[in-house]
Amino acid sequence: MTRSLNATAYIALWLLLIASATIAVTFGPADITPTEVWTTILHHLGLVPESPVSRLRDAIVWDLRMPRVIAAMGVGAGLALAGAVMQALTRNPLADPYLLGLSSGAALGAVTLVVMGFALLVPVGAFVGSLAALGLALLIAQLLGGATPVRAILAGISISALASAMTSFIIFWSATGDSYREILSWLMGSLSGSGWVDAGLVAASLLVCAPVMLISARGLDAFAFGEKSAASLGVDVGRLRWTLLGASALLTGVMVAIGGAIGFVGLVVPHAVRLAVGSRHGKLLPLSMLVGAIFMLWADTMARTLFDPRELPVGIVTALVGAPAFLLILMRFRRVT
């Protein structure tokens, strides 16, 4: 019975995701209908040779909104997945994908490029910055006498603080007008202007990293009672930890490069899913991806349309909507937490 219930939940979430994506594309000026959305998609896939949709409306759907919707879903799925994995690996419920200094490193890289006038290269700067911060944190942990999770977290915190201070310094010293707004929007997280290249990068990083994490689900389960217990169950603790840490860092690095430091999704979505279905990672990881994708899709759609024509940074929406939603979930499950 539970198995068919599981299947139903998966199907329901997939349908919700597809429906949400379709509706999200129709949101905004131009009154596009769901039929037009699907006609356009099928047309571009070569399945409908003659599209009745006008050139302009086709471009709005295919060039403007579709890549952004796909990027939003991918970023949500990736951050939720990386968060769930980091929480399990460090046995720390407060862990999120940015735990080891990734977001602060990315911010420093991005901000440096913005004030130098290379705004177009921001994703590259963010990606390099995030992995540099992670590498530095792990190097310090190693120099402290072996990179245990606790040492890595502590080193990550110090690198994070350092990078944040340098970012603040750069903003304070040299940011003016436009670049200031650009930096602020990036720091709060935004998918504004995402094109097919961004959507493709997000999808590719998920295709590479997610399978590595999903097949390690049983190994992550073994961490429930700590490393010793995992080792006694025949898990190669060191190898599993570094493989998964590498995969989450790569995934998070790409997400941060595309969407900026979007908070909350990676921390809260895994917790919400865990409250609903428990901690078995075979369920937790794929469901977190689905819920993260749906959550992020709606957060970004709200960010884009709520105060149209002005856009909100999506990080504000994820926190504004996510925090109360999470409190509601906590209250709903208060007897079992």
Add this chain to the structure above:
Amino acid sequence: MEGLKVADITIRRGGRSIVDGAQFSAPAGKVTGLVGPNGAGKSTLISAIVGIERPEAGALTFEGADLVAMGRRERAGICAYVEQSASTEERLSVADVVALGRIPHVLAWLSGLGSDDEAVVAGALERVGMSGFATRQFNTLSGGEQQRVHIARALAQQPKLLVLDEPTSHLDIRAQLQVLHLLGDLAGAGGTVLLALHDLNLALRFCDWLVVLDAGQVVAEGRPPEVLREDLLARVYGVHARLIEGPSGPVIAYEGTV
């Protein structure tokens, strides 16, 4: 009768030997107790036996098979480990926790359990008398119940050797007796049980074989009443004690420190 053989095991940490040439055996079908004062090296030795730590020198064999040279999984299929009191923040049901014991037996990329695995999990819960708890959240159980679930998890590994590190330390006396009776039953069914233990009276009562570790070295091995002599208690533990005959075997009455 072969069981576990520990030969000349030495474990060093930071240049200091924690275990120094330890040598003893834990016979099959028996409960073997590993006792010794705090810091004697019991936990470290146990870590090496279950494969968490690599010994610097020496040999570990179980029924002739070399445990040290064995692959992680193969070893986890032979030898299961229960900690002092392992807790978790994760939301897992009792059945989920017991199912962790199937990890060495299932392929990593399959996250589900087969019906065989489910039968093993159910059987393990039954053997520890926790069948009615399968769907309960692990975190809501008492310490004694949690420890029995951990033992069920170890049994789900279908081990031939069960190694426990002070499994009764945080339990009330009733739960301690339940756990020790359970271990006796498991040994009676042919399993080899090795456990580190603090309470010497419980060791006298429940262990078939006893190994005394002091400062990383095995200083005595044998049947419990023959091992726990008054002179050994004074030398190893620094206490004055007398072995008196109780209604169900000998009992240690402590008189004071040396």
